Amino acid sequence: MRLKGYKNLLEIINKRTSVEEYLMQNPEKVPKHLKQQSLFLENKLGDNNRKVIMDKDEEGIVTSFPNKEVNTNKFAIRRKTKYIPILKHKHEYIEIVYVLEGSFIQEINGRQIEMNKGDLCILDKNVVHSSLPLSESDVVVNIILTPEFFDGIFMHLLSYDNYISNYIVNSLYAKSKSQNFLLHHVKDDSVIKILLENLLLEYYSTEIKSSAAINGYLLILFTELSREITDSTGDLIKDEQDQVKEKILAYIRSRYKDTNLNKMADYFHFHPSYLSSLVKKEFGKNLKDLLTDVRMAEASKLLKNTDMTIENIVYEVGYTNFSYFYKVFKKTYGMTPNQYKTNLIKNSKLKAK
Template sequence: MDVTTTQYASFYQFLRTLDCYLGDDGQMIGEVQHFAENPQREIAAFVTRKTSDQIEVPANFIRILYVMKGNVLVSIDSSEKKLSTGGLVLTNAETKLSYSGNDEAEVIAFYFKPSYFTESLLGQFFEEPLLYRFFVEALSDELVGISRFLVYAFSDNSDVHFYALLLLKQIVKMAYFNNKVTKSAFVLLIVELSQAAPEHLIAKDSFVSNGQLTEEVLAYIDVRLEQVTLEEVAQKFHFHPNYLSSLLKEKTGYSFTEIVLLKRIERCKSYLEQTDLTVQTIVERLGYKDKAFFYKRFKQIEGITPRQYRKKCERKKTHV
């Protein structure tokens, strides 16, 4: 047995001494109810083992279900998924979640109240777009009633396995109260999930989120086109700039800078067609101090300069 395997075995044996094991569905529901009623507790973790009962994972919390050992049949809303050791399900508060396992199955259910996710905590993984977005949307009042989930499959010797056990250990060790080490363990788990190879994400909800939000952001950019900045828009819509930028890229195929440039070019074309303003004045109105830069990008996209575009429009009018 190598050193890593020995460490895992020792760590796993320690977990068995913790007071977090439950035997049936009734115990799970009762413990979660106690957790819900205690305003000082924001995070909890419970383990079931050697039970073939259908275990309900109560809703109204963000939850992580992790298979420590064995094989489990997980029910997610109206679908079922077979997971083995290393399987992980992340859901928002709306998802209906339950599971049943074989005689060897040992499963952790993590529960998080919304208050757990402070801005400073979320900020520690804002560079992980998928997971950052998941938690931001899970906390949004705009998506109440909409089920969201992600399903992963890992091996039992992955870092995800270790971090899940570390988080369990820390939560129970601290009697379900928060501390810096607990939050660090949570962040380590989330970052490891986010950086895993794409094939480990084996299922996700089909809801296409943020479509309306994207339209609102684009409309706001239109209104503030001459002075708009990414930081301003992010503050307006209560997102981190990096997250908003990745959202726009995902939904439109363009970065924030590209969107602003394209919209300014369209605005420039309208000015050239409908007014007698000089090109210099138009460029300044659009928020550019460097006329040469805008000229260059305009020609790259339209194939002609702003002056040539105006002359082209004038020729069209004379032939009407």
């Protein structure tokens, strides 16, 4: 049965959990500092399907991993537990924090941020964050998404939007450790608010969630976020995008001999599908053709300025198949490397006279 609007949603979503009942009855159990008791209580008293999988890294920071439910469905929505602080931690999944009612304070990468009703925060996989306790009147939800959620058509569609590609897809889906996060205020009359409410209504209305509906809401949500971000920070994002383009070109020029899509994706911490779309969008050609252009330009330079044999030039610019190099070179310059070299010599002698 579908919930009847926002008021009905709040009634369902705001019911006290077993953890909150325990904390209300045992206020002395609420830790005064951000210690591990917070997640311990969640695990001890919470729903078995929602138990948190935790581990500490070499710096002692707790990392939360997707549990069985999240791995199976590739997404989950949780209301943030009240009355208890959450320790400093990070996730091996993506988290969208949205304040439905009230406010709360969280610390992100050492920066204390107050989030109020309508505020939304997107946290990348490796962002270290913590939060102070929520009060009775505060209602905050966490939308959890695994990187795999963005696979297939969802990732493909997102990659064609400049601003979504540059921040959201790169930040959320990349294999990066750059600790990105994004803050945005959702206005009362915005499409984003309608999308978020419908997403929550879909999730909490039935036991069997519609992945297709949730997928669709999230796709439109990210698209609308992209548009609003563009309006407010478009120039900054464009500058960053230009810098990424320059870095990609510099990388290709320095490593054209032996690179490929996967190596390049690892270097830039991009997903290969995203990198492929980004190269196509920024340069107007695919990575293979871009590499060919750079290799042919380098081959031309070596023919002009060195006495290297053509065979050595073939290997120097990253080819192992001699006949294939000849084929590509002739297609590029309209003549074979030997003919190209002969023409260079002739032109040099004519200039000398």
